[in-house]
Amino acid sequence: MEKILVCLKRVVDYNVKIRIKPDETDVVTEGVKMSINPFDEIALEEALRIKESGQADEVIIVSVGSEDCQQQLRTGLAMGADRAILIEHSENTEPLTVAKLLHQIVQQEQPKLILLGKQAIDDDCNQTGQMLAELCSYSQATYASKLSVGSNSLEVTREVDQGLETLEIDLPAIVTVDLRLNDPRYVKLPDIMKAKKKPLDVINPNDLKISMDPFFKVISVTAPPPRESGIKLNDAGELFDALKAKGLVD
Amino acid sequence: MDADMKVLVVAEHNDGAINPSTSKTLSCVAELTSLGSDLLVMGNNSALAEEAARFQNVDSVLYMGNEIFEHQIAAVMSPVIAKIAQDYDCVLCPSTTFGRDLMPRIAAALDVGQITDIMNVVAPRTFKRPIYAGNAIQTIEIQDNVKIAATVRLASYKEVETNNQATIKNIELPEIELPSHTRFLRIESEITERPDLQGASVVVSGGRAFGSSENFELLYSLADKLGAAVGASRAAVDAGYVPNDMQVGQTGKIISPDLYIAFGISGAIQHLAGIKDAGTIVAVNKDADAPIFEIADFGIVADLFEFIPEFLAKLG
Secondary structure, rough: OOEEEEEEEEEEOOOOOOOEEEOOOOOOOOOEEEEEEEHHHHHHHHHHHHHHHOOOOOEEEEEEEOOHHHHHHHHHHHHHOOOEEEEEEEOOOOOHHHHHHHHHHHHHHHOOEEEOOOOOOOOOOOOOOOHHHHHHHEEEEEEEEEEEEEHHHHHEEEOOOEEEEEEEEEEOOEEEOOOOOOOOOOHHHHHHHHOOOOOOEEEEEHHHHHOOOEEEEEEEOOOOOOOOOOOEEEOHHHHHHHHHOOOOOO | OOOHHHHHHHEEEEEEEEOOOOOHHHHHHHHHOOEEEEEEEEOOHHHHHHOOOOOOOOOEEEEEHHHHHHOOOHHHHHHHHHHHHOOOOOOEEEEEHHHHHHHHHHHHHHOEEEEEEEOOOEEEEEEEEEEEOOOEEEEEEOOOOOOOEEEEEEHHHHOOOOOOEEEEEEEEOOOOOOOOOEEEEEEOOOOOHHHHOOOEEEEEEEEEEHHHOOOOOHHHHHHHHHOEEEEEEOOOOOOOOOOOHEEEEEOOOOOOOOOEEOOOOOOOOHOOOOOOOOOOEEEEEEEOOOOOOOOOOOOOOOOOHHHHHHHHHHHH
């Protein structure tokens, strides 16, 4: 295939223990390490492997977000993507709006395969890939843990609640990836230098003629109710007695 | 509660039975409307409609029988559901891999935003949902005059009673063009007599400390003694000791049993996200500093290979 499009989101790094802002409007993101959403990184790794196996010519990465997203796009270019597109928008953008913006890019670039993470680890929405698939009228396979590329179709194994489901889907297709699909590569210093020279186009969303109006208003972001701290027991006998006292075993 | 809200629930079914996830989704309906809901069953087996009619909070079962729905493919279902949803104020699915695959396509077809993982209905158009793997709770309000499209977080709701006799209406496939770009090839599932992980009242769970799939047999024997379902950490699944459908956590299943016993699981935040709603959490781990002890009601620092046989002996 000619092109693969991979969609990346900039999120609070996986290893950061998040803190809630005192005014309960959001979590703290200032001064916090930001990264490519880990599931999106797996999507990019898969696209690069498909290209390196000779089954695709070009890997394009795209992100919707603030100017700061250029850092994550540069990381994606250093991993091996050929060029990047940033749809620059400083406000938080809802998944349907992101999907509509991405739909415009799909129409311009006509990729045969579009890869995304199954969800972003910040809002945990798990929506954008499927929404994009509906807007494009493309086939979809979510939660992919194995992917083989044929000439006009893909065979995708999906991690579903019942086990492993395998679908055959025609191209063009949208695949959202799960964590067991691959282990993303580490970026090497020379690649970071090379990535600085790769093209990164910045697009104004107004030029794409998509309404950016939100459907939702965030009323608050609060900490979950804490669990009472428990007690240490010494052995199986003590546990049996404690559970029996609560009526949980007999 | 909005007395007049018309709610459509899309049923999930597997192997000829309505999935308990559907029942938990119906439980959320009671927080949204006093009208009950219509339960849409798309399948190829009319026994599903009869089973669906017994759930509380269902006014009518809308049964659309057709072989194209045999495998519940999202791209085939979404245009049909979007058409039916024209007559409703709200469409709900369980937040399972089935519902999460499907609902965004429905929302996009309806041109509305979606709410993932309703854990509580605060007001008719205001919902609580977990973000950051459950480490924060977001309260969001959807604009007026916009259809609600949402998935319901199973760990936040109990199953409804099954003593209803709802009307069953057989409905025809609307005349719209449906895609043929997706073909089901196969599903590989573990055959087990044990309870379903998402519905079980007791879950025992194992981590990488088991060291092999053979060693998991010890956990299975405890599960059978307790009538429990068996779960696992991501590390145990990645190591190939158990299949992916046993994984508990943010990537995997989010569960709310009355009793959860974790053996040899350190307690990464992604795992803890999956068990926070459990009634009582027990952790058995050799490492006294394992983070799981911070949320466990009962913690025992012990070697699981010594502990489980002792505990089995106590259970008699």
